[in-house]
Amino acid sequence: MKLTNISRLAAGVVFVLGMFAASAHAEEPLVIHVGYAAIGVDNRPYSEGTSAATARAGEYLEKEFANDPNIKVEWTFFKGAGPAVNEGFANNQLDFAYQGDLPALIGRATGLKTKYLLASGARKPLYLAVAKDSNIRKIEDLKGRKVALQRGTNGHLAAIKILQAHGLTERDLQVINLDSAGTVAALASKDIDAAFGDTDLINLAAKGSADIVYTTKGDDPRFGRNAGIIGREAFIDAHPDITQRVVDAFVKAAQWSSDESNRSALLELWHKAGTPIPVLDEFFRNDKLAYRNSPLIDDLLVSLYKEQAVKSKEYGLIRREVDLNGWFEPKYLNNSLERLGLQKFWQPYGADGKPVAS
Known part of the structure; x- marks a missing residue:
């Protein structure tokens, strides 16, 4: 066989192999991470209290x-909370994530x-629990005490912000950095005097192992916490159509989570995270589901994030x-609201915290 024929044969083999490789590569699934x-009780891969938790459980x-067989979805729940998400x-390693404001x-x-991309878990309250039989009755009593929170x-x-409103700073306390599970154990054993948190503390109090002495519910709404769905810019730019569908899915979860007729079913769904239903019921008592589960990027939400940015540097x-x-990107949310006919489903709020007229 002549050298030229051998060369042609080799080239043909390389071409065919290349075609197979390209075909195999094209069929590799796109994984949306x-x-x-947060993470559920005993490290269950679920959470509760947000429309993002609904999206996962549902x-x-x-x-x-x-x-779409070539598109897969993988969820990761982080015991290390927001800081761990930032590492992802x-x-x-992450394309989208539910994450708190700080x-x-x-x-x-x-x-x-x-x-x-959209709000999820906005306006969540915070609770202060103290060890059983403690003489701590109010925020001011925390001075000099061991208080847990997750930095x-x-x-x-x-x-x-709550401490500042009551004349205290972190330096006035002995702050102990603990995650939810560690906080519950330390408070129950009285290794700490108090802790800031939410459903884990409500549950501990319901068991008679702690007392709730303060909540942001009914207090200044700017003391509450906000969160949302954050997307990785490179993924969004590379896959705008998929990003739109991801946002569509989260908006559908928010709609279902905001319907009062679904309240019992919603708490049952969130119970997959291991939080008792009575605790979830207490967490949402006197709050409209649509108020807590709104996905809107309204003036109130934006103003709160701007305030948090200033306060974060100040502290x-x-x-x-x-x-x-340029960080807030409402385009995909607005598209979802229009496509799903939900433009007037949720009440937007102004920076002053008051409802905005339609």
Whole structure:
């Protein structure tokens, strides 16, 4: 065989192999990595209290892509909460995530390329629980005491704002950095005097092992916590159509979570995370589901994030100014609201906290 024929044969083999490789590569599934800045009881891969938790427990994203065999959805729940989510984004291991305001702002300040796509878990209350038989009756009584909170989370920032409103700072306390599970154990054993948190503390009090002495419910709404669905900018730019469908799925979950006729079913769904239903019922008592589960990026939400950015730097939680220009990306949310006929489903609020007229 002549050399030229051998060369042609070799070239043909390379071409065929290349075609097979290209075909195999084309059939590789696209995995959408979704993170959640919390984890269920005993490390269950679920959470509660937000429309994002509904999306997970109700498999809204999985159903959205059920007819797309080349698209897969993988969820990761983080015991390390918001700071761990930032690590996931920094290492390109996450495409979307549910995350609280403070860690999202820290990520923005440190250069993470993300976009805020819709609210989820907005206006969540914070609770202060104290050890059983404690003489702590009010916020001012925390001075000099051992108080647990999870640093770098939206609960951390909310706690500082509450302390400031009552004439205290973090330095006036012995702050112990603990996650939810560690907080419950330490408070039950009285290794700490008090703790800031939410459903875990309500549950501990219901068992008679602690007492709730304060909640932001009924107090200044700016003491509450906010969160949302954050997307990795590179993924959004590369897959705008898929991003739209992801947002569609989260909006559908928010709609179902906001319907009062679904309240009992909603609490049952969230119970997959291991939180008792009576505790979830207490967590949402006197709150309209649509108020807590709204996905809207309204003036109130934006103003709260801007305030949190300023406060975070003021309290030394962030070292540099946080530029929020261009971070909020309502395009996909607005498309979903229009496509699903939900433009008037949720009540928008102004920066003053008052409802905005339609």
